[in-house]
Amino acid sequence: MITIPIKIEEKKNNINSDNIVYIKNLPPLSIYIHIPWCVSKCPYCDFNSHSIDPNSINEIIFLESLRCDLEQSIPLIWNRSIISVFIGGGTPSILSVKAIDKILEMLRTYLKILPNAELTIEINPGTVDSSKMKGFKDSGINRFSIGIQSFDNDNLKKIGRIHDGLDALKSIASARYLLENINIDIMFSLPGQTISNFINDLKIAKSFDTKHLSIYHLTIEPNTLFSKNLPIDLPDEETSSEMEDLIESELKEIGMRRYEISAYSKDRFKSIHNLNYWTFGDYLGIGPGAHSKISFHNRIIRQKRIYNPKLWMNKAIKMNNSHVIEDICIPNEELPFEFMLNALRLKDGVSRQLFKFRTGLSIDVMKEKLNIAYKKKLLSEDNEKFIATHLGWKFLNDLQVIFIK
Numbered sequence: 001m002i003t004i005p006i007k008i009e010e011k012k013n014n015i016n017s018d019n020i021v022y023i024k025n026l027p028p029l030s031i032y033i034h035i036p037w038c039v040s041k042c043p044y045c046d047f048n049s050h051s052i053d054p055n056s057i058n059e060i061i062f063l064e065s066l067r068c069d070l071e072q073s074i075p076l077i078w079n080r081s082i083i084s085v086f087i088g089g090g091t092p093s094i095l096s097v098k099a100i101d102k103i104l105e106m107l108r109t110y111l112k113i114l115p116n117a118e119l120t121i122e123i124n125p126g127t128v129d130s131s132k133m134k135g136f137k138d139s140g141i142n143r144f145s146i147g148i149q150s151f152d153n154d155n156l157k158k159i160g161r162i163h164d165g166l167d168a169l170k171s172i173a174s175a176r177y178l179l180e181n182i183n184i185d186i187m188f189s190l191p192g193q194t195i196s197n198f199i200n201d202l203k204i205a206k207s208f209d210t211k212h213l214s215i216y217h218l219t220i221e222p223n224t225l226f227s228k229n230l231p232i233d234l235p236d237e238e239t240s241s242e243m244e245d246l247i248e249s250e251l252k253e254i255g256m257r258r259y260e261i262s263a264y265s266k267d268r269f270k271s272i273h274n275l276n277y278w279t280f281g282d283y284l285g286i287g288p289g290a291h292s293k294i295s296f297h298n299r300i301i302r303q304k305r306i307y308n309p310k311l312w313m314n315k316a317i318k319m320n321n322s323h324v325i326e327d328i329c330i331p332n333e334e335l336p337f338e339f340m341l342n343a344l345r346l347k348d349g350v351s352r353q354l355f356k357f358r359t360g361l362s363i364d365v366m367k368e369k370l371n372i373a374y375k376k377k378l379l380s381e382d383n384e385k386f387i388a389t390h391l392g393w394k395f396l397n398d399l400q401v402i403f404i405k
């Protein structure tokens with residue numbers, strides 16, 4: 001079924017005099033490329049991913065559509081430098097080495113990618129072997145993000161992953177042999193998972209001298225298979241929160257620090273790409289369903305592309321921007337929430353000045369909301385930074401929603 005969340009006729013650019021801001025220096029810019037396919041759909045997944053037989057992907061048409069999408073976006077980011085590229089999905093490693101090489105070549109042709117830019121690809125065990133990973137590295141990829149979720153065969157089966165524990169170990173070992181900068185995704189509070197089972201997953205993840213871990217609580221999202229058939233053996237709240245408490249103490253032992261709500265890293269291995277999101281930087285997203293946030297000196301725009309891969313391809317190659325289903329100027333009154341939603345995820349917070357630099361607005365526009373957050377003791381009354389208190393960090397959603405217009 002084709003789902004188009006917003007009709008093309010509704011596309012608008014709502015710039016008006018109330019919306020004008022003044023942004024002196026444009027923020028750093030990242031590129032996100034969405035690969036919309038997976039070998040099979042995991043029952044908890046609400047991403048824009050569609051199961052496909054990898055052999056049936058027409059890479060030539062997909063790459064040409066990506067090129068057309070990028071070419072139509074160039075006027076929005078003309079002459080700006082790129083600090084990071086993230087090839088995500090879906091399962092990007094479902095594509096051939098040649099396809100990833102062509103994508104990177106296309107980016108280098110059209111854009112000014114900084115020499116020290118972080119270039120990440122998401123890979124899933126079961127879709128890669130060591131020679132494929134080497135091919136990605138030879139194309140210029142300098143960071144792997146590996147979707148492991150668990151090392152336990154029973155856990156993996158219950159959450160519908162296509163790999164087993166051994167595939168997971170092999171993928172990490174190959175990735176670590178090729179690159180120092182790798183991220184491992186781990187999930188907890190899985191059906192039937194016990195504390196000792198989770199500790200075992202953490203211990204294995206730690207054993208690879210991993211520099212970055214992203215650790216997520218399994219959440220049941222609407223419109224997923226799990227939301228229709230809820231697993232009966234999900235850990236209770238108390239067990240989940242015990243697992244959460246364990247993460248920080250286990251990782252501290254090896255010098256890994258939590259720097260964002262779900263991210264842990266060793267010193268110089270924080271994700272440049274994700275930090276750019278959390279500090280309200282700019283990003284151009286190309287590919288089906290990709291989102292963009294792009295600043296100009298007088299406005300900030302948000303774009304969304306058509307979600308359905310086939311429809312997106314059909315529209316992108318027409319070169320009339322009809323693959324973009326939303327193109328709006330973010331209203332000034334929404335900027336405080338958008339900024340805080342991201343910035344407050346960072347454990348060390350962000351400098352207060354950054355709000356003006358990124359939004360072009362004075363801090364005074366959110367004076368009342370700040371006072372509410374201070375009064376509830378969710379936000380620290382720090383003169384230099386916006387930073388959540390211990391309580392605010394614990395109830396981050398409650399803190400973030402204060403800034404909704």
Ligand code: SF4
Pocket residue numbers: 037038040041042045046047049089090091124147
């Ligand atoms: S591999 Fe990742 S993107 Fe694909 S269905 Fe599973 S969770 Fe979703």
